[in-house]
Amino acid sequence: MARTEDPRTAPPIRWGILGAGGIAAVFASAVNAHTRAQLVAVGSRNRDRAERFATAHGIPTVHVGYRGLVEDERVDAVYVATPHSEHKEHALLAIAAGKHVLVEKAFTRNAAEAEEIFAAARAAGVFVMEAMWTRFLPHVDALHQVIDAGEIGEIINVSADHGQYMAFDPKSRLYDPNLAGGALLDLGVYPVSFAHDFLGVPDSIQAVGQLTPTGVDGQISIALTYGERTQATLMTTLWAKSPTTAEISGTEGRISVAGDFYGTTSFRVQRLDGRVWTFEKPGTKGLQFEAAEVARRVALGEVESPRMTWENTLEVMRTMDTVRAQVGVVYPGE
Template identity: 55%
Template sequence: MPQTRQADRHADRHVDDAARVVLPAPRTPDPREAPALGWGVIAPGGIAASFVEALRAHTEQRVVAVGSRDAARARAFADRFGIPGAYGTYADVLGDARVDIVYIASPHSGHFEQALRAIEAGKHVLVEKAFTRNAREAEQLVQAAREQGVFLMEAMWTRFLPHIDVVRQVLDLGLLGEVRTVTADHGQFMNPDAAHRLFAPELAGGALLDLGVYPVSFASMVLGPFASVTTVGDKAFTGVDGQVSIVVTGESGAHGVLNTTLYARTPTTASISGTRARLEIEGDFYAPATVRLISRERELLCSYVPAQREGGLCYEAAEAARCIAAGRLESDLMPLDETLRVMHVLDGIRRDLGVTFPGE
């Protein structure tokens, strides 16, 4: 990121004098202060349950409807969380006048069609990451939302968390000096089961879209648009990507070293190393996490420890509510053009690996 002389002096003062170093406090607004909206949930699975729990515990948002292709499943979810509307079709959720915004929590393969129907119904939309199967679908959604005049955002929850705002401020202040290297990984061990959604090509499975999107999005946030992307990886037994290692370069020449895998539980940490100092984000870096500022001499200068570690999905919902109340159709923290840029990178990585999904 470009630095002014003032930022350089600020960085020298704070990094060279360990006794005085204090990481900036997050500027993230209290999620409870966000204007309350009526939310409809599409696809009541595990991530939907975590989302609703976070809203109930940490916001004033109201979940008013849930839809599933299985009416009994929708009713069970509604009963569990005290949701007044339970529907056996997604169309019924979109037809509910109490619903201001729809949260799409289905597998990646369903995002495009479900989000498009919601946009066409005039609803605001929050779409789980990865946004769609590919950039072509993402571009169509963005165009539709802009034409319809509704809010649309990728639910890349990491971008809205307080510790990531600390990271942004550190970069803006130039405390690390010139950024040279970014690292991030996200790997989980998954039993090789063809019925599991992450191994299912028809559900747009694989490590990259579900897990690897976190390291790629993080590197994009830090480095900006990539000047180059180099990929090494292999396919799982079903033909989806099983493990991927990626080296990217930013326009400044900085490198990003990223990894994702379905074969092992990795540290899921991230770091940003500069000419003056480095930031280390503990695992899981994409969730509320401790951030440490380390000097060139490997001395711990200071740390940021999150006050809240549970319910982090509340921050993305609060951001959406604030934007909608202000009449904004996208978020400055996760702009639609940034989502499109990341989707194009993911497309290129899959091309390199020879991974395609049915119907692409």
């Protein structure tokens, strides 16, 4: 069943890290530990932060600000790890410098911004991908194999949740509308993208949610419909640590994906005929798989990944645009 290639077999590539926050640190650690890629530069508006980041991850070059990073001749690809509100600007900056780009999820604030990035990448002939690392993990590939083999029959429902307890702080990125905060773009993108991966574009979208005092979404429940009898039921919240599990239920059985469903994890298949088996959790973190995908596609001269195409990203962004409209979240400048 294991078809996912070892990230160490991907061609070497030289990364520049744009932004020196928490997710950038996770990415840098994964690249260093599990790939043949090099981290050659990091850029941050804060010199001290950049220098600490560089020391922690063995990065030789520090840039204060981002233009120097994207124009660094040693950098092949730029990983954009700034807040959602900055993704479009920073991705376009890297593309204008002729660099390949991996942009943290959610890719942008909205679909219109995503379309701008892809248009620029198409014109420049550079690779761009949303960093939806879940799509490249071994257990997700195994899930597709199980479903494609008909083990659970026709999919009737996909359910997934992603909630994390985040104490209210109006200065926090997650609660700041100027930084495109809220549960959906930071956490809810995982269940939405998971449903999209297995079911595609929904026929209808219904969402209910509650806002925080700063006007971003604190919690949202989403119902998606597909065809005559298939649904996805999704939830995201900043106010509680939810199980972060997923279920895929079909006419001949169901699959229970352990938490965190979006990370390297295990799942259990239970068929109506009584047969039960499990896929065991791999022993490593997961961001190296998306990094390896970038390296492989760039080496092949491709501009997008077949597992996370530009249209895939746009479809997920359009779904989230509709969800935000229904719950009343508008970011400054949209």
